[in-house]
Amino acid sequence: MDNLFWFSDEGILNKFESELDRLKIESNAKATFLIDKNGQLIGSSKNTESYDKTSIGALVAGNVAATGGLANLLGEKEFSILFHEGENEHVHISLVSGKLILIVIFDESTSLGLIRLRVKKSLKVFERLLIELEKNATQGDKENIFSDITEDDIDNLFDIGGK
């Protein structure tokens, strides 16, 4: 479960996303995202179309990984919160049970204090959901979508661009 998340249950995904929405509204942030430690997007708050979520995921995950490496060098287990302050927009990053990464993007219409307060509350919800998700994942009721694919199926993947 360290790296692999099988979202077979739409219900749980919805719960993650409604908490992301609630956090966004209650903290007056611009956007909230949840990614895994490899940078894969798990969910986001509503109205985030203007953000390049894939790139944000990859860069934040790289950032968290690099900071984690630094923590180890200094004898810390991890740095659980990262904060980047810009001129107009700021990013608050926090670890969820050491497995997921919560990203909050906000501007001057709120404050770092409020963000930290609301994030703390949401982290508890995400931690609970993560336990629920792991329980479901161990039940092993996934369809194996790869079982009967052919070489042709794989070749066809590449019919869309490049060579």
Added chain:
Amino acid sequence: MSFINYSTREINCKIVYYGPGLCGKTANLQYIYDKTDPNLKGKMISLATETDRTLFFDFMPLKLGEIKGFKVRFHLYTVPGQVFYDASRKLILKGADGVVFVADSQVDRMDANLDSFDNLRDNLQEHGYDLDTIPLVLQYNKRDLPDIVPVKELEEALNYRNVKSFEAVAIKGVGVFETLKQIAKEIIIKLKG
């Protein structure tokens, strides 16, 4: 590890391009980026030094077609090749589904190839992966340059697993898509179990 989202019906896989400094990892990604339909790719991110040496990683997301109704996406990463950046290389390998090892064919880079290959094995091991079993493709790059090692020798030195290998001139695109296609295949075959 692959990320399979059954709700949104998406499969995401991570491919890492590994190899010694200046072997052409970024050139591979740049060519793929330049030749891919804009609708199928995201932004290419290069975290490089002022002299264009990769500092942390290059990244580009690539959307492919569908398998059994699941959208397939590959996230391509390169590592910094210079020996100095080993800590960064380790971080980027985490969660890799497959590795493309790009070797520099030039005679005087042979030692660097071997060092980098050993380094790949060590860094994979640290994440609990095994170079003997992870999906792997070799690319012998810079075949257009003078004073290069014959493919047979490269095969003997690096291809102990007898995996697919490709001759390439990455900056001109020779062998680039062939390599990508092969590693994608290997990854999906591994997922198939």
